[in-house]
Every structure is written in C-alpha cells, then in structure tokens.
Amino acid sequence: MRSRKTLSTVAIGASLTLAVSGCAIQENASSDAEGVTTLDFWSYYQGGQAEWLAEEVKSFEAANPDIKINVIKTVGDQQDQKLLASVATGTTPDLFINNIVVDFPTLAAGGVFADLTPYWDDLDDESQFPTAAVWKDGDAVYNLLPFTNLVGMYYNLDILSEYGITEAPTTLDELQADMATVTADGKYKGLALSGAPDVEGAWLFAPQLLGEGINYCNFEGPKVDEAFERLDAWADADYIPKAAATWDQNASWQQFMTGGYAFAFNGNWQLGNVKDADFAYGTALYPAPEGGTSQVYPGGEGFGIGSKSEHPELAWKFIEHILTPEAGEAIFESAGSIPVRADAAESPAIQSDEFVAPFVIAASDPGTWPNNENTAKMQTALGVEVSAVISGQRSGAEGAANAIKNVADAMAEGGGGC
C-alpha cells in the first residue's frame, strides 16, 4: 500500500518536475550561458537559395558572435499554415521567409508579422530600394523583398538548332510555330511548364493575359477565352504533355533538364541550376501575346520578423545583413535571383550576364498583384482551370467560363477590393 502511494507520489512529482523544467528550458532556449542568443529562422529554400542563405548566416554569425541563426527547414506550401498556427500558440519564429505572391495578405491579416516600420525608417540605404520591395498593410511596413523572382522562358538551343530555328520566339504565336516544328517528328516535346491545380499553374499561365492588360482585377472578356482556347489547342497538339496538369515548377524543371523539351516556362531561380544542363541553353522574355507586351507578375520571398519574437532588434540586424548589396550580389551568383536594390542590380556581374538579362528587363515593368485577402483563392481558381484544360477534363471555353466566374467569386468573397 505504502509502496504504491510512494510510487504514485514519485510519478506525479516526476511529471510535474518534467513539465516545469520543460517550460523552464523552453523559456531559456534562445540564450545560452555564454550570452549567445539563438534566433529561429523558418526557411523553405532549396538548392542554390538554401546554399546562399547558409553562407549569409555564416558571415552574419562571424560578424555577430553573440547571435546564432538556427535555420529550420520547412515545407514551402505549408509555411503559411504553420505561421498562422504559430501566432495562435505564441511561438512565431524570430525570422521567416514567405511567398509574397500568395501569402502576404493572409499573413498580415493573421497577425504573423512584427511591425518593421521603425527599423525601416532608420535604415540608411532606404532610398536604394524601390517601392515594390516594401510590403505594407496600411502605413505599417511588415515585409521586405531583398530580391525578386520572375518567370521567363528557357530554351534548349541544341534542339532549336537541330530544326533550324535560329532565334528564340518573342510572341506566343512564334512559340506555337516553333513547337509545331520541333514536335512534328515526335522526337522532342514542346513546352515543360507547371499546370498544377493551384497557384503554380496560375502563376505560369497568367502572363499570357497580363501582356494584354488582363489581370485578376478585370479577369473577363474574349481575351480570356482566347488564352484558354490556345492552351487547349497546345494540349491537344501534345505540345504540352497531359502530365503537366499535375506538375509543380520543380517537376516541370526536371523534365526540361532531361533534354527532351525545346522550351520551358520557369523562374530566374533556376539560373543557378540550369548550368548543370547537358545541352546548350538560352533564356528569353516570356513570349508576348499578339498585339500585347511581355509582362509577368513579380515573385520572390519576403523577409519578416515574427510578431511573437522576443528579439526583434536582433532579428532586424540579420535582415539588415540580407539587405546589403553584397548579399544581393551573392544571391544572384548563387541562385540567379535579381536583387532589387539599385546599386546591386546595376552591378557589372548582373548587367553583363546574357542569361539573366531577360529577367532584369521583366523586373523593370512587372504586373500588379491584387490587394485582396482572397488573392490565393483567386489564383487557385485560375490554376484549377488551367490544370483541367491541359488534362482534357474541360474544353478551353469551359475552362475560361469557370475561371472567370470563380476568380470573380473569390474576389467578391475577399471583400471585392482589388
């Protein structure tokens, strides 16, 4: 009897001790006995971008021995969900990256970001950054975009040469003609692109309309029908494989790198990876629709500080480090991303690179994202229809009609603003 009581008391005591000490350990987790503060950084970077971040962390820690950056690898398409959940539990990371294309309105509404306004106002190099680099909600600065990523066109020079094509297509009609040429004998495929039924499918397709002045805020009319009809025709002619209907951007890139595709729509973040290609390659602007211009949406990762961070000043020191021209040039070297600060973008290394030139041009006049809480839903609505048309689930006309309706519905649900 006594031994049972003793056992129970010990068990309960041990549980309480564990619980209390667990809390205590967690309380002190960010600073060790030597006064080194550890900042958690949630990052979903991969490949060249991850290598760049690791180098920046290394150089930052060398310059700031009292701060350690703990880079925690996350999954890209789960980042926003985890961040929203972390606000509810009071455990936001000190630092994080986020996909501005999709996440910013949602994360700002969810209270994930710390207010960076005072830090930003005190920054000496503020004038080096364009307005598009500073993401605000109201007057408050929440998110900073040190470099941008945009989509463009990659082409396999070996395949084009084999069929006597000497210049990269500049319009969608030229692209269609070239795809017809290179796929005629069945040896090669036409275009590798992501047609996933989500934001990625929308991101790759939207420029076909953007160049004609159609964006998410005025998404309707015959031009939308024409774009979907063209996509349908490309899928029917097998210029785009059906499998593209489920490919994300990484999957479509792997396909292009096999050497079996003449063209690929993908982003400048692949400039670092394309060097591994076993074939000669080139880059070009996203082909313009007939009578329109080549225009794409700006993308990239915003850097933010978690609203529950206990060390926002130290976290800002790291963001300052990321905003330097050296860090901007390094991300270009490492992953092909284009720094947005003027002095870094004008560096000889970037200006003289023929492969990055189309992306630099595209970055000078990008499209404008809608300012609506349902931005993600609007893109998903488009992506689902793109995927459906590529796979043959729907005709071009059906896809266009659905996309117009669903984008409008999503915009209305998000408050109607744009």
Added chain:
Amino acid sequence: MTQVTTARPAERVRAPRPAGRRSFTKLPLVYIVPTLVILLAFAAYPMFVLVRMSLSDVGPSNIIGEWPFVGLQNFVDVVSGSEVWASTLRTAFVAAFLLCSNLIIGFLAASVLSVKGRLTTIVLGIMVFVWALPPLVSGSLWKFLLDDSGAVNAVLGVFGLPSVSWLSEPDLALWSVAAVIAWASLPFSILIIRGGLLAISPDVLEAAALDGAGYWRTRFQVVLPLLRPTLWILGILTVLYAFKSFDFFYVLTRGGPGTVTTTLPVQSYNEAFSNFAMSTGATIAVISMLFVILIAVPYVRSIRMETTE
C-alpha cells in the same frame, strides 16, 4: 504460537480486505483519468473546435480573435454548391474500389498465405514492410513509377504498348490513385483475414475434406461464411480509411488534374489551407465526419456483438 495462529485467522484475513478492496476500486481511476484527459485534449477538444469553426465565420484575419456565430449558413453554402457532391461521389468511388480490393484480393491472398512455409514468411515480411511505409514515401515512389516516362510506361513500351498518362488523364487519374491506396492498404487486410483464417478450427476443414469438398470449395462455402464477422469489420474499417485518405492524393495529384481527384479530405484541406476559407474547410470536414459516424455506428455495434459472443 499454534493457538494464536488458529484463534485469529478470521480476523487476520478479514482485516486487510476492506483496505485492499478500496485500493483495488481506486486503481482503475489512476488509469482512466490520464486516458480521459488525453482523449479530451487530443480528440474531443479538436472536434469541438472543428464543429464550432463550421458554425462560425473564420478566416485568417480572425483565426486568433472572435469567431462570429453564423449558425448553419456554412453548411447551406457548401451543400448548395456542386463541388462537395462531386467530391463525395469520388470519395465513395475510392471506398468501393478499396472494398473490392481489400475483401476480394485480400481473401484470395490470405487463403494462399495461410499455408505455412518459408515463402509465406518472406511474403508476410514484405507486406509488413509495405504496410509500415509512410504514405508520403510510398506515394512519391508511385508518382515516379507512374510518370509519363516512368518505369510502368517503360514496361509497356517493351511490349510495344503506348505510354499512358496514369495520373493526368482525367478518366484514369482517380483509378490510379485508388489503386495506389489499395496497394498500401492490402497488406493490412491480408493480415487481418489471415488471422481469421488461422482461427478457424482445423476440425471444420477436416470435416469438409471428408465430405469431399476441394480446396476452393471449402474456402468459399465453409471458410468464407465463418469469416463473415471479420470481413464485416474489415469492410467498415476500409470505408473509414477511404473517407480519411488524404496523403496519397496530396503527393500524387494534389486533387488534380483539374478537380478529378478532389475527394472530401482533399477539398477540405484545399479550402482551409490553400484558400484560407477555414470555416468552409471545417464544414466539409464535419460533413465527412458525419459520413464516417454513419459508418462507425454499425462498426461499434458489431464490435459489441463480438464481445458479447
């Protein structure tokens, strides 16, 4: 000494009993309370939050604030749309596919594997390995195998057959994903059915043999009826599995191409975590849960009947 021991046995035996009984009656509480706390914290409370969310207007802007109560409006919105019914049909298709594969193939395979031998041991070992594989791992493997230029199409090519878009052909994608899920769930079914087969008395089988029944006749006319309770429970578990299956869809198709593989769990996930329409996602999850409850009731009843028997 002898007198003492013989004079007091009744007292000595009687005295500790009440105390012992008390401690015995208290003992279950020590086990029940932690279980109850864990159940409330990790099952009942999240379910309560889910239902509350489905009855409220929740989005990213107020997920950590007040949730305005909207009654059944979310349910009206969801069931008045066509997509949720299409998702329900797709989920039902997956359930039907799994029922066929788990019960029919499962029974045939278990019959073969109920014969003891080294080969059986090896096959059972492989099946346990397949069963234990995380769906994200086996799903990625199948995505690679079923790709247009994957191993499956390469094999077809050897026989001069054309390549098939297993995961992106609208008429085929749901079949392909259902087949992968069936592949992953089959080992569990085989192990369960095999357990039931081995529990059947050899005397019954011997009697059937003496009456002149062959192997397969014995299987279908003697063994199968005896397995009915096991197959009934397995069938219900299979349907429940279909209604909660999400991982393979996420890895293989993400609900696409278009929406052809969007089942109830996928639609719920997309609404809640891609579109951030938390209430809509929760409402679809609750609808899915209602289906599961409808199926779970006979399951619980059959378990009770089994226990009573």
